[in-house]
Amino acid sequence: MQSKEVHYSKWFRIAIVNLLLASLLGVTLRLAFLVEIPGLSFKNILHGHSHVAMIGWGYLAVFALLMQFFGREFMHQQVFRLLYYGNQIAVVGMFLTFPFFGYTGIPLFFTTVHLLLAYIFTFYFLRQLSEKGFAALFVKSALIFHIISTLAIWVLPVLIVNDLRHSAAYHMAVQFFLHFQFNGWFIFAVIGIFFKIIEPQLVKIKKSNLSFFLYFLLLATFLTYAMAVTWSEPLPFIFLINSTGVLMQFIALLYFIIILRQISAFSHLDLAVAFFRFALLCFILKIAIQTLVIIPYFAVVAYTIRNFVVGFIHLILLGMITGFILAVAIEIRWLNVNLARIRWGLILFLLGFLSTEVLLFYQGILLWAEQGFLPQYYVVILLLSLFFPVGLGLLCTNKPTTTVVT
Numbered sequence: 564m565q566s567k568e569v570h571y572s573k574w575f576r577i578a579i580v581n582l583l584l585a586s587l588l589g590v591t592l593r594l595a596f597l598v599e600i601p602g603l604s605f606k607n608i609l610h611g612h613s614h615v616a617m618i619g620w621g622y623l624a625v626f627a628l629l630m631q632f633f634g635r636e637f638m639h640q641q642v643f644r645l646l647y648y649g650n651q652i653a654v655v656g657m658f659l660t661f662p663f664f665g666y667t668g669i670p671l672f673f674t675t676v677h678l679l680l681a682y683i684f685t686f687y688f689l690r691q692l693s694e695k696g697f698a699a700l701f702v703k704s705a706l707i708f709h710i711i712s713t714l715a716i717w718v719l720p721v722l723i724v725n726d727l728r729h730s731a732a733y734h735m736a737v738q739f740f741l742h743f744q745f746n747g748w749f750i751f752a753v754i755g756i757f758f759k760i761i762e763p764q765l766v767k768i769k770k771s772n773l774s775f776f777l778y779f780l781l782l783a784t785f786l787t788y789a790m791a792v793t794w795s796e797p798l799p800f801i802f803l804i805n806s807t808g809v810l811m812q813f814i815a816l817l818y819f820i821i822i823l824r825q826i827s828a829f830s831h832l833d834l835a836v837a838f839f840r841f842a843l844l845c846f847i848l849k850i851a852i853q854t855l856v857i858i859p860y861f862a863v864v865a866y867t868i869r870n871f872v873v874g875f876i877h878l879i880l881l882g883m884i885t886g887f888i889l890a891v892a893i894e895i896r897w898l899n900v901n902l903a904r905i906r907w908g909l910i911l912f913l914l915g916f917l918s919t920e921v922l923l924f925y926q927g928i929l930l931w932a933e934q935g936f937l938p939q940y941y942v943v944i945l946l947l948s949l950f951f952p953v954g955l956g957l958l959c960t961n962k963p964t965t966t967v968v969t
Contacts, residue, residue, distance in 0.1 A: 578620050582885075585612055588608055607664065611657060614654075629688065646680050646687075656672075689703060702755035753884060776822060809853050835891075852878075874923035904957045908955065911953050
């Protein structure tokens with residue numbers, strides 16, 4: 564199986580390069596607040612940044628990990644290889660076209676290619692996934708959530724053609740996609756991978772605790788979409804639906820903590836454990852923030868101040884999801900932390916995340932309190948954002964160790 568393991572780790576390295584490209588677009592967005600960039604639209608760059616980050620990094624990194632932990636014995640390995648590289652070609656196309664053309668023909672073509680390839684991947688993966696444990700249940704749920712989330716993408720062109728880009732329906736469709744991507748596809752996928760890693764220890768955990776964790780998290784994922792609807796329809800019963808979902812999410816977290824307390828260790832590598840704890844902390848903070856916006860006043864604030872929106876999205880994708888992916892990559896030696904430059908790359912990535920998150924939320928609080936902007940805010944956040952491409956550039960020089968742990 565060595566050859567398969569090698570190309571899965573290569574896929575991960577390609578995903579890291581994609582995250583580097585996304586970070587460069589992110590730095591460009593920061594720069595756009597300071598100087599005019601001729602020929603480029605801020606919104607178009609933002610579309611390129613988000614697509615490359617979510618698909619090029621999040622989707623393809625999870626793709627590689629799912630194949631590593633669940634798909635090494637699958638038939639038709641060549642099909643999965645073609646699906647991976649087909650997605651990568653689509654990501655390169657998005658990176659090269661979205662900043663210049665935005666949501667027009669060519670970028671939408673590459674987005675459509677990704678969606679169709681993702682559907683084929685889900686079909687082949689679920690067809691061959693014969694496992695019955697809780698890890699497999701979370702992964703199956705994740706893939707179904709991915710399909711659910713993309714339903715909104717097919718609605719957007721209809722809304723655009725009918726000049727409804729600024730309507731409540733358009734906003735709800737975008738939020739539908741983002742909600743079920745982050746809270747469904749990504750979160751359920753990484754939890755499934757986590758359970759696969761600790762699978763030998765699951766036998767000593769009460770099955771009811773695992774079941775309740777899954778069921779409460781599933782229900783919470785559907786109900787908390789109501790939060791997005793409150794932006795355009797702030798009706799009491801919609802707030803009640805969201806509050807019920809947040810409560811279920813909190814109960815799911817309690818069950819998850821009970822499960823974690825019954826396992827001995829996620830890894831024997833200190834850095835892997837550190838990144839796992841970091842990802843778990845981000846997961847807890849995500850739930851804490853969503854719990855806070857049960858209060859209608861804070862819900863409105865959360866949606867109207869852009870700093871909070873950006874900070875929350877980064878908390879999930881760069882904090883929880885990326886933190887967990889990096890923890891697993893360290894554990895299975897896809898990231899060789901024996902190399903000083905790789906350790907520095909991880910440190911710089913963390914510095915970039917922590918410093919920009921603190922600044923984003925602090926500036927958001929100042930705007931909420933009507934205190935204006937921090938002195939040189941855009942200069943400072945631009946400089947702090949440079950930690951991302953520098954750190955990720957170092958991670959791109961990684962050479963996996965020859966021994967792959969599974």
